[in-house]
Amino acid sequence: MTAPAVTVRADATLAQAAREMAQHHVKRLPVVDEWGMLAGIVSRADLLKVFLRPDEEIAEEIRREVVAYLFGGDATGVVVHVADGVVTLTGRLADTTLVPVAARLARAVEGVVDVQWDVSGQTLIDR
Numbered sequence: 001m002t003a004p005a006v007t008v009r010a011d012a013t014l015a016q017a018a019r020e021m022a023q024h025h026v027k028r029l030p031v032v033d034e035w036g037m038l039a040g041i042v043s044r045a046d047l048l049k050v051f052l053r054p055d056e057e058i059a060e061e062i063r064r065e066v067v068a069y070l071f072g073g074d075a076t077g078v079v080v081h082v083a084d085g086v087v088t089l090t091g092r093l094a095d096t097t098l099v100p101v102a103a104r105l106a107r108a109v110e111g112v113v114d115v116q117w118d119v120s121g122q123t124l125i126d127r
Contacts, residue, residue, distance in 0.1 A: 007032045010039045014110075018047050053111035055082040062087060062112075066105045070098050085113035 006024045008017045031040040059082040067078050078091040103115045
């Protein structure tokens with residue numbers, strides 16, 4: 001064990017926890033609260049589970065939390081397909097100005113590796 005112990009705060013993001021684990025070459029990381037008291041332990045396997053979500057589960061979350069929210073009634077023209085964590089949204093939209101916003105929101109969904117758009121027959125890739 002290293003001293004002082006390498007820890008992560010309970011309010012840290014998954015990315016922050018993963019970065020700490022990688023930088024310090026540890027497989028498990030104590031999670032502490034605001035007073036430095038042990039709140040739990042996170043392991044590499046715990047972090048990987050987030051990215052190993054089934055594609056259909058990811059697709060459903062994007063339909064519900066991104067597409068329906070941003071495009072409302074226009075959302076019926078958008079089809080969400082996920083393969084190995086890569087999200088492809090296809091369809092026709094009257095207003096494509098929200099495409100970059102939707103791509104950023106979709107990319108924030110746990111398990112998403114990349115997001116691609118094919119709107120009105122034109123493939124738009126937001127990177």
